[in-house]
Every structure is written in structure tokens, then in C-alpha cells.
Amino acid sequence: MVASFAAGTALLLGGLYTANAATGESGTSVAGVTASSSSATSADSDSAGSGVSDVVTAANAFIATLDSDQQSSVLLDFTQANATAWSNLPCGSTCRVGIELSSLSDTQLTAAKAVIKAATGTGTDTGDDQVTQILAADDYLGETATGYGSGNYYLAFLGTPSTSGTWQLHFGGHHLALNLTYKDGAVEGSTPYFVGVEPTSWTGDDGTSYAPLSGMYDGMKAMVDSLTTDELSEAKLSESFSDVLLGPDDDGAFPSTKEGLKVSELTDDQQALVLAAIKPWVDVADDDTAASVLSTYKSELDETYISYSGSTDLSAQGDYVRIDGPGVWIEFVCQDGVVFSSQIHYHTVYRDHNTDYGGEFTFS
């Protein structure tokens, strides 16, 4: 009696999801994809990060590996509450939405990772490579402390993945929040992107060296090191920072006045260093999107400000660098370690004044 009721409910829910998906897909039969058992493996063999259609294909392939209960954890509404449900903390499902990676089978996990790979950039220490290393960092932390590990990351689709309509790929866990918003087959926003790491570098069991934020560090360091004494004093902020200013829940709360040193006052070489410093964050999105966004930021450089707090060594608690333009907002901060308390670790956040969550929400 109870069992048949449960089965009936499951069938009903499954039917609803299929119906929703079919509407979102505007004609393309998702039910057909669901029925195809080979789709997961075909997505897996895709080359990474080109068009949105590849992301949608990978997303549907992943969805097809899930049972109806799992699908209901993954396919969520594109609401402000769901979109902003992310954190830098290892707070699991208490602070984020989506399906926990540790609950997936090997096949499902492979399909999930294929989605991230299709949606993010192909660079080294950026995009998919960086995301993969952040998960590895958490496994490394998990060897020393409890509560960490690559299984404690969550994936959700807010809205129905499709090449039309608006939806968001929402993925994250400790030190990671990836929010890629799609509209009508294009990336509408690749922020907020929170990425941090502890420890800043480590060696894996197989001897591989990891330093997933080294490119970001190098870019910021080269930028501040290029400044003259006068420029440094202009770039210096009077406030202190023990974390990023605009972390989780600080959506739309950009300072109304930009502080620091205006990039238009810098030489061409210095300006190139500013753009190079921005690039590793922008490269979180697929390569085409990243190139397009970077060219926008390049055109806005004259109105962009750079600033720092603490010291430009970027080696002690409170050392902090910010890039704040008409669009771009990047913060990089050194903080005392939590697990390895004798070392510092990095927190960074990349936001866009206009296109956080695709600009779909207004924050008052």
C-alpha cells in the first residue's frame, strides 16, 4: 500500500520533470535523451568548453544518469534564493543547494564532471583545471582535518539547461562557488566566482605539485610590483581586510565610490599587467566567453581602479589587492590558515557590477 503510493508519487514527479524539461527545450525532446543510455559516455568524450550547446548536451547527459529523486535535487528553480545559496565555507548543504557529489555513482560523477568541463575554460590553473585542483585541495585537507573532501561539493541547474531561455549552472563547496548564467544560448554572466585555497601549494601522493591559485597570485604580484612609490601610496587603502569584502550574501553591495589608483594614470605596460591580472578569473568561463569579457574589461580599463591593503608582498594575513572597474570586481586576500594555521591561505572573489547572476536579480 505504502510502496505503491510511493511508486505512484515517483512516477508522477518523474513525469513532471520530463514535461518541464521538454517545455524548456522548446521542441527538442529531452525525454529522448533520457531514454538514450549512451548519452553519458558520449558527453564524456566531448572536447571541453566550446559552445553552450555542448554544456546543455553534457547537462542532459548527466541528468539522464540520475533517478527521479536525484533529479529533483539537481533541477531547481532559477530564483534569487537558490542563485545566492553559496559560500566559501565547508558548510555542505546547510548553505548551498544541489546534489552532493559524494552521493553520486562513478558513472554519475563522471557525467557531472563532464558538465563542469564543458562549461569552463581550458587553461592551466584556470577554468576546469583550477576547479579540479580546488576539489583536490579539499581531499588534501581531509587527510588532516575532518569535514573536508571532494565529495562535499554540490551541483545544481537553476532553470532548465537549454540553448534558449535563462538558466544557471551552480556548482561549489569549500573555497569554490561557480555561477555561470546562460540566456538564449550565450553566457550572460560568469560571476560571482569565489575561489580560494588552503594550503596554497602541496604535493600529491603521486608526486604531482599543485598550486591552483599561483597564476592569480603571479598576476596580482606583477601588477603591484610595477607601481612606483607614488603610485603605491595612491593605491593604498586606509582600511584593513581579513577576508574579501564582497563574499557570500554581499550581492549587489559594491562600494559606491571606487578607491585607489586609477588605471588611466598608468603606462601601457602597467595597464597590460592589470589586464593580465584580471585574466585568470575571467578564464573561469568557456574560452570564447572569457575572450569576449576580457575585451570588455580592456575597454573599461581607463575607468578601473586598483588598490591594496597590508603589504604588497602578498604573504601575510591582511595582504589584500582589489581591481574595481565599471564591470570587473576582483579581490585577492591572504588569510591565516584554518587547518594549517602556521601558513596563510588565499580567498578571492570575482564579481561583475552588471552581470552577477546574469544581471537577472536586483539587490537593494
Added chain:
Amino acid sequence: MSRPPISLSHALRMLAGIATAVTAALLLAAPPAAAHPMPHSVLLLDVHETSVSVELELPVSDFSRASGIELDDRTTARQLAARRAVIRRYLAAHVRPTTLKGKAWTVAFGDVVLNRAEQTSTGPYRELTVRATLTPPAGGDTRHFALGYDAVVHQVVTHTVLVSIRQDWATGHVADGDGGSATQVGVIRIDTRTMKVTPLTINLETGSVWSGTYAMFRLGADHILEGTDHLLFLLILLLPTPLLASRHRWRGTVDAKTAMGRMARTTLAFTIGHSLALALSAFGKLDIPAQPVEAFIAFSILVGAVHAIRPLFPGHEAVVAGFFGLGHGLAFSFVLAQMHLSTAQLALSLAGFNLGIEAMQLLLVLLAMPSLLLLTRLPRTAVVRCACAALTAVAALGWLLDRLGLANPVARAADSAGTHTSELFVVLTGAAVLAALWTAVSRRRGRGPVRAPDTSETLQRTPRADFALRNRR
């Protein structure tokens, strides 16, 4: 002699039901606190009628960065003492409560100490704890005011201050301790748009005399339940009340009526003793040092445990309970003393708190009574009794040493027993139910419970013990 209006087993069954309901009510837990990325400051407010006391908990790393006052993991007590004045001066410039119309309150700072702390996902860190008293201008309102506060956050702009009410008698917020049950009323941090810190408006709902008194009743009940030492003293004293002393030994039993009479008198005497001392100490505002009182209580339990093994004062348990009850009452008064209540609040608190103690104590004694009576009828009763007494004596010794300055694992274990209140209820209720069943079965068979085959207890001068009472008609 007339038969009691309600049969004993009936009464026991009712009691078991009540105990289960009370247990369920007490098990309702408080919601967990929210997480935050970096250690944040915490302000714990105790709202009184004419002032607000605040405990400021400030992570030293951000405090030091913001204030320029050097404090870190290596700061010693002596260094802290040397910096106390400058710390207070810094805080005085950044803690500025006003009336809602902007009129300044006065702020006085007290203790400054360094502690260790840990918040969600922060790892352990060092924290500066400062006490302050905020006083509104004459006639000012302590329930509605503007908390101008920007310590640390004026400089470390990523810092957050969580403001919570720890104690507010009028709304029934009276839990003692470290603020684990405090209610968050606001967050102070910089507005990142304007990069300014605005005062936090404190707007507390109007309280009532009832909620304060009821909260004190709950506190009293919790206090006897969690304060293992008070309960243990009473129970160990009640343990030999059904026994008959002869030639410096416990030999045989008295009848159930005598036993229950002794239990009632002992409990009543303990109540009178601690109520008297509690009232005198609270109203006399006596400043009694805690340590000797706590040691006295540990000693009282030890005396009770020895008495349970060899009779020291047989038949006079009530007198002893009354005498030692005075000490326990002084200990209860410490809870009230730290709340800084006005006289009217104190009177109501005293009544509520004491009633809570008595209600819980009565419930526990009634629950324990059938087991205590039955225990003397069990085989090897002397062994069981002496084992209980010995265990109690060990706990009492542990506490005694601990309260004389020698911390030890026995005292820690005994204290932690007070956190297992639900298990305590389950055991007491279970034992009461078993005892009730035993009695019921014995009655149906038309005879009293089996005689203890303990050959050492040969002297049976009283009639056969039976607490079914029926055989004595």
C-alpha cells in the same frame, strides 16, 4: 489503620506517565547558531531595569589590527594588565550607546581577560573578553536604544559583530552560562556601499512579570536536574531510610509506611534548609565565597554515602538533610546573585526559582521512591546498597578534591552526568515502572514480595516488610 485512597501501583503508573511527559518537554532543543567565515566579535547583552551589561568577545587578531594595540597568541597576563587602560580607552571611543533621540549613555568598563575560542570553520583562536556596563540617562529606557558601536569594524572592514541578548528577565531570558542560548538581535558591520557603520537600533519587546517568574521556575527545575550534586545528596540520604539500624549496622527493614514517612520528612527538611539559606543569602545580598560552599556540598554527599553503608545517624536523616540543605541553598543563591536583578524581580525570581527546584525535586524523589523501597527487598540488597554508596562516595571525594583546587577526572565525569538528564529520567522511570509491576504481581499472588535471602541480615524485629500494605489490615 485505613487503606490509602489510591493504590500504590496506581500512583506509580500515574507518576511514570507524568515523568515521561516532563522528559519530553525538557528535551525540546534550541536551534543552532549561524556560521560565519572569519572569527567575528560577539556582544552578549544582559538587559536589566536600569542598565545593560555587555560582554564583548573580540578576536585578538582583528582587534589588534584595528586598535593598533599589540595582542597575540603570546601575550601574557602581565602584558595584558599593562595594556588594560589603553584597551578601555580604545573601546570607550567605539562603544557609544545613545537614547533613540541621540542622548549619550554612560559606559563603564570592567574585567579585561584573554580566552581561547573557536567558531564554525575558524579553527581555534584567541579572544579578548571585556565587560562593560551601559547606563542610560536618568529615566532612560534599557529596552529601546541605539547601540552606536564600531570597535574593530571601523578599521577591519570585513569584520562582523553579532549582537545577542543573553539575559532579559522581563521576557523570560534567564539561562545562565556562556551565551549558548542567547538570542541574536542584530549584526553590526560596515555598509559596503557607503563604507560607513550605522548604529544598531535595539528594540526589545515589552516583557512581563509572568515570563520572568516562569523562566526562573524552569531554571530552578533545570538546576536541580543538571546539578548532579544536589540530587545525589538527597538520594543517597534516602537510600537507607527503609532500613533498621542495630548495633552500628543496617540490619533488616522498617515497614513501608515508616520508610515513606522518613523519606517525606527528609525531603521536606532538605527543602526547608535550602529555601531558608537561599532567601537569606539572596535578600541579604550576602557575598559568600563559592568555593567553601561547593566543598561543603561535596562533604555533605560523602557523609550521606558513609551513612548509607554504616548508620551514623539512623532515623535522623531529616535533621542532617536540613542542616546540609543550608549549604545547598547558598549554592542556589549564586545563580540569582550573578543576574543583578532589581528587588522586585528578585522576590519573584526567588519564588519561581525555588518552586522550580521543589517541583523537580519532588518529581525525582517520587520517581525514585518505589525503587528505594524495593531495593531493600531484593536478594543481596546490602551489596547493591553498598555499591551505590561507594560509587557516590567516590564522586563526592572527586568533587571535594576538585573544589579544594585539585582538578581530577572523577569530578569531571560526575559533572558530565548532569548533561544526561534524559537518560536519568529513563532509568528512574523504568525502575519505577518495574517496581510498580513487581508490586502488582505480588499483590495478585496474594503475598508480599519475596524475602531477601541475605543470611547476614538475620535480625528481623519488624513484621515482614510489604509495601502492598494490604496484609496489614
